Amino acid sequence: MAPVLELKGITKRFPGVLANDHINLTLNEGEILALLGENGAGKSTLMNILYGLYQPDEGEIYVRGKKTTIVSPTDAIRSGIGMVHQHFMLIPVFTVTENVMLGAEELRAAGFLDRKKAADRIRDISQRYKLEVDPDAYVRDLPVGVQQRVEIIKLLYRQAEILIFDEPTAVLTPQEADELFAIMRELIRQGKSIIFITHKLREVLEVADHILVIRRGAVVGETVPQGADKNSLAAMMVGRPVRLEVEKRVAHVQNKVLEVRDLVVADAQKQITVDEVSFDVHAGEILGVAGVQGNGQTELVEAVTGLRMPNSGTIRLLGQDITRATPRQVTELGSAHIPEDRQRDGLVLSFPVADNTVLCTYYKPPYAKGVTMQWKKVYEDAEKLIQDFDIRTPSAKTNVGALSGGNQQKVIVAREFSRPIKLLVASQPTRGLDVGSIEYIHKRIVEKRDEGCAVLLVSPELDEIMELSDRIAVMYRGKIVTIVPADQATKAYIGLLMAGVSPEQAGAPQVGERVVESTL
Amino acid sequence: MLDELNNPPAVHHASGWRRTGRVLLVPALAVFTGLVIGAIFIIITSEEVYAGFGQSFGAGLAAVWDTIIKAYGAMFAGALGDPVRIVEAIRGGNALEIRRAINPILESLVNATPYIFAGLAVALGFRSGLFNIGVEGQLFVGAAAATYVGFAIKGLPAVIHMPLAFLAGAVGGGLWGFIPGWLKAKTGGHEVINTIMMNWISFRLTEWLLTGPMTRPGSGGMPISPVIEKSAEIPQFFPSPIRLHLGFFIALAFAYLVHWLLFKTTWGFNLRTVGANPYAARYAGINITSNIIIAMTLSGALAGLAGATQILAVNRSMAIGLSAGAGFDSIALALLGNSTPIGVVFASLLFGALRNGATRMELLQIPNDIVSIIQALILAFVAAPAIIRTIYRIRVPKEAEEAVFVGGSWGGGK
Numbered sequence: 001m002a003p004v005l006e007l008k009g010i011t012k013r014f015p016g017v018l019a020n021d022h023i024n025l026t027l028n029e030g031e032i033l034a035l036l037g038e039n040g041a042g043k044s045t046l047m048n049i050l051y052g053l054y055q056p057d058e059g060e061i062y063v064r065g066k067k068t069t070i071v072s073p074t075d076a077i078r079s080g081i082g083m084v085h086q087h088f089m090l091i092p093v094f095t096v097t098e099n100v101m102l103g104a105e106e107l108r109a110a111g112f113l114d115r116k117k118a119a120d121r122i123r124d125i126s127q128r129y130k131l132e133v134d135p136d137a138y139v140r141d142l143p144v145g146v147q148q149r150v151e152i153i154k155l156l157y158r159q160a161e162i163l164i165f166d167e168p169t170a171v172l173t174p175q176e177a178d179e180l181f182a183i184m185r186e187l188i189r190q191g192k193s194i195i196f197i198t199h200k201l202r203e204v205l206e207v208a209d210h211i212l213v214i215r216r217g218a219v220v221g222e223t224v225p226q227g228a229d230k231n232s233l234a235a236m237m238v239g240r241p242v243r244l245e246v247e248k249r250v251a252h253v254q255n256k257v258l259e260v261r262d263l264v265v266a267d268a269q270k271q272i273t274v275d276e277v278s279f280d281v282h283a284g285e286i287l288g289v290a291g292v293q294g295n296g297q298t299e300l301v302e303a304v305t306g307l308r309m310p311n312s313g314t315i316r317l318l319g320q321d322i323t324r325a326t327p328r329q330v331t332e333l334g335s336a337h338i339p340e341d342r343q344r345d346g347l348v349l350s351f352p353v354a355d356n357t358v359l360c361t362y363y364k365p366p367y368a369k370g371v372t373m374q375w376k377k378v379y380e381d382a383e384k385l386i387q388d389f390d391i392r393t394p395s396a397k398t399n400v401g402a403l404s405g406g407n408q409q410k411v412i413v414a415r416e417f418s419r420p421i422k423l424l425v426a427s428q429p430t431r432g433l434d435v436g437s438i439e440y441i442h443k444r445i446v447e448k449r450d451e452g453c454a455v456l457l458v459s460p461e462l463d464e465i466m467e468l469s470d471r472i473a474v475m476y477r478g479k480i481v482t483i484v485p486a487d488q489a490t491k492a493y494i495g496l497l498m499a500g501v502s503p504e505q506a507g508a509p510q511v512g513e514r515v516v517e518s519t520l
Numbered sequence: 521m522l523d524e525l526n527n528p529p530a531v532h533h534a535s536g537w538r539r540t541g542r543v544l545l546v547p548a549l550a551v552f553t554g555l556v557i558g559a560i561f562i563i564i565t566s567e568e569v570y571a572g573f574g575q576s577f578g579a580g581l582a583a584v585w586d587t588i589i590k591a592y593g594a595m596f597a598g599a600l601g602d603p604v605r606i607v608e609a610i611r612g613g614n615a616l617e618i619r620r621a622i623n624p625i626l627e628s629l630v631n632a633t634p635y636i637f638a639g640l641a642v643a644l645g646f647r648s649g650l651f652n653i654g655v656e657g658q659l660f661v662g663a664a665a666a667t668y669v670g671f672a673i674k675g676l677p678a679v680i681h682m683p684l685a686f687l688a689g690a691v692g693g694g695l696w697g698f699i700p701g702w703l704k705a706k707t708g709g710h711e712v713i714n715t716i717m718m719n720w721i722s723f724r725l726t727e728w729l730l731t732g733p734m735t736r737p738g739s740g741g742m743p744i745s746p747v748i749e750k751s752a753e754i755p756q757f758f759p760s761p762i763r764l765h766l767g768f769f770i771a772l773a774f775a776y777l778v779h780w781l782l783f784k785t786t787w788g789f790n791l792r793t794v795g796a797n798p799y800a801a802r803y804a805g806i807n808i809t810s811n812i813i814i815a816m817t818l819s820g821a822l823a824g825l826a827g828a829t830q831i832l833a834v835n836r837s838m839a840i841g842l843s844a845g846a847g848f849d850s851i852a853l854a855l856l857g858n859s860t861p862i863g864v865v866f867a868s869l870l871f872g873a874l875r876n877g878a879t880r881m882e883l884l885q886i887p888n889d890i891v892s893i894i895q896a897l898i899l900a901f902v903a904a905p906a907i908i909r910t911i912y913r914i915r916v917p918k919e920a921e922e923a924v925f926v927g928g929s930w931g932g933g934k
Contacts, residue, residue, distance in 0.1 A: 307802060328805025337803070345803045348796045359793070359804045363786045371785045 002065030010059035034208035082160030092140035145176030257454035263313035288469030336416035349401030354382035406437030554898035598880025632872025637826035638850030639864035648815035649795030654715025656847025657722030662824020665692030670748030693824015701816025754833035
């Protein structure tokens with residue numbers, strides 16, 4: 001029997017870039033094919049060709065053995081190809097039913113919408129594929145994981161046979177990701193076929209039947225999970241051996257740097273999101289704050305860095321009270337901040353790389369003399385940082401917005417690490433980055449700790465927390481449930497605490513049970 | 521989804537000249553296209569063309585060609601001067617005739633002067649993420665303040681009186697910018713709405729001033745102010761009819777000053793960062809509230825200077841029809857100049873010349889409105905570069921695109 005989908009010699013050139021170089025791909029019925037590659041490797045280009053958004057310069061597409069040209073998403077859907085985009089294409093103020101039927105409306109006589117019939121079909125699909133969702137719920141009220149289910153239902157509603165998932169776990173919590181994998185398995189069990197695009201090695205090994213590795217637009221390897229491990233996949237993907245485990249010496253803990261006591265912080269809607277939180281961070285240690293996103297970590301970090309005024313409690317940095325300090329006062333005391341949302345808070349995308357490297361120091365010598373900017377010095381130092389931190393940019397004059405996510409993050413890290421700091425607050429420092437960049441940024445953070453910097457690391461990625469932290473604090477609904485030394489914590493134990501199980505119920509972790517899992 | 525497309529690994533960096541050429545290309549084509557379409561308006565409003573086509577098709581075409589050449593010829597001569605006349609005047613050696621011959625280009629500079637100040641006002645706002653639509657109103661208040669200081673204070677030496685009156689213009693305009701700036705920073709009230717409202721207050725306020733407290737004795741209720749003192753005048757360089765004055769060069773100096781402020785100082789870094797990304801500004805420890813107020817006040821002050829210069833150097837007294845919409849044109853100037861001071865200066869020179877050339881076109885029975893239409897067309901094309909790019913099939917340079925200001929202003933700011 002012919003494969004469900006076959007791509008032969010697909011080539012796509014953009015000015016100056018060979019995005020896809022004679023790519024061959026075969027997808028068999030009822031299997032999950034993982035497309036693995038770093039950001040910018042050409043995965044999305046390939047999928048956009050398949051979805052009709054781009055036309056290939058060379059090559060052919062066969063659907064069930066039949067040569068097919070796909071010039072638009074409508075064509076793709078007609079050929080049974082559907083795509084779950086990384087950023088959902090849903091209308092928040094519409095119900096699930098309205099979203100699903102949009103563009104494929106069920107009509108009654110005289111052109112009226114038949115919502116009921118559509119809702120019934122959605123219920124059928126939902127039961128058949130175990131995609132639990134309420135057809136009458138408004139999309140804006142649904143958690144991200146459920147919104148993704150709506151996207152999947154949209155495809156099934158249009159009778160898609162081939163489903164493309166573009167980095168589907170990027171927006172999900174670990175639990176939601178596990179649920180998604182279960183759904184994917186159910187889908188192939190019932191005869192659908194899936195292409196799963198990702199750069200996360202763990203996920204590939206967990207769900208894929210076949211793995212295709214792409215680097216710089218070309219297929220560089222094809223394998224099955226049984227014959228591969230993280231190290232071999234990472235090496236194929238990056239093109240060189242990658243150290244997945246962070247090399248870390250024993251922490252050499254010194255004086256107390258950050259002291260937080262009974263801190264209460266409210267969010268923009270005046271909801272208390274940080275509730276009587278107390279902890280210390282010492283020089284030379286990494287305190288990891290684990291927790292599912294939205295449990296108060298964002299507000300905690302904002303309070304510590306001066307971006308949000310706490311309701312009560314105290315924050316001390318090196319003995320100084322900074323509870324009501326401005327961001328600049330906190331920075332001046334030697335605090336550095338890698339923000340959660342780098343594009344929103346950490347960078348001015350329309351400014352050159354050089355300007356961004358002085359975002360926190362531009363107003364004082366050597367970058368300013370009185371009120372005049374010393375641009376020559378700024379650019380000289382920026383050139384150095386670009387070298388030292390291996391920032392891939394055409395020049396220091398290039399706007400940061402033109403760089404890849406990993407390189408944007410390197411600009412932030414370079415800036416924050418280039419001045420003497422006592423405290424590093426790193427919020428999701430590797431969010432959305434690829435293997436190479438994650439390895440690099442982890443290494444740099446551990447280096448800072450070894451230099452005697454106190455590090456407060458906040459991340460919803462449990463693996464990242466387990467790997468880097470010396471002590472782990474678990475946050476749940478605005479409270480720090482417990483703080484445990486990392487060598488006494490197991491992933492299962494922390495996972496239970498993150499899910500809201502009390503420490504007593506979760507049971508004390510057993511020493512020696514800990515298995516270091518890689519983030520990747 | 522387009523991430524990979526938008527982040528090509530190797531971006532070629534154009535050399536300085538090619539870069540400049542690329543930046544100038546779209547405005548230049550916008551001007552050209554505006555003139556071409558303007559020609560169509562000239563043709564369809566020309567009696568001669570209809571008469572020509574009444575005779576024969578050939579005569580019609582000839583009339584079309586003739587009309588366009590005459591119209592744009594007149595505009596050119598009106599804006600820059602008639603070369604033949606200049607040469608003849610210099611040969612003849614008559615001083616008055618020479619002044620008359622070279623006057624058009626100098627008069628274009630006079631016309632450009634308020635445009636430069638007002639354009640800088642809008643550009644500074646744009647760079648700081650603020651859309652100051654209130655330039656017209658700020659210009660009026662600045663003009664009124666300068667006028668008042670100009671006629672009410674007597675007996676001061678010119679070295680003190682003139683700068684004082686000039687400064688009064690900045691203070692008046694600055695106050696009119698400060699109010700919406702303060703409202704935006706403290707209450708989140710959108711500056712677009714508030715500056716529009718401030719415009720109306722300003723128009724009616726100056727009207728009242730000119731018929732009441734500031735009226736010219738014996739004007740019989742006409743809205744006009746007394747003539748300012750000699751000591752408050754910004755000097756003109758040449759005898760009549762040339763009106764070129766020191767204010768033009770002050771405007772150029774201010775363009776440099778604004779450039780220096782925005783791009784060479786930490787103050788400018790503050791303003792631009794707040795304008796480009798207020799979140800990152802907050803993260804960097806920049807006080808957003810005070811920078812919004814500063815930006816609006818400075819913007820208003822520049823607008824006030826547009827009015828003050830016009831009064832002190834050209835009009836010498838204030839009447840209601842002071843600016844003919846220069847405050848609104850200035851939004852277009854800032855756009856045309858890509859919100860850079862140098863760009864604003866060139867855009868102002870262009871507009872000054874167009875306005876001046878329009879006067880000459882009127883002599884050919886071409887309505888002044890046609891020039892307004894041409895200006896409007898140029899603006900429309902500049903403001904929507906996509907149209908020009910589509911017409912001439914120019915590919916979008918990513919970086920140039922990003923260089924175009926406009927922060928989150930329309931999105932509701934803070």
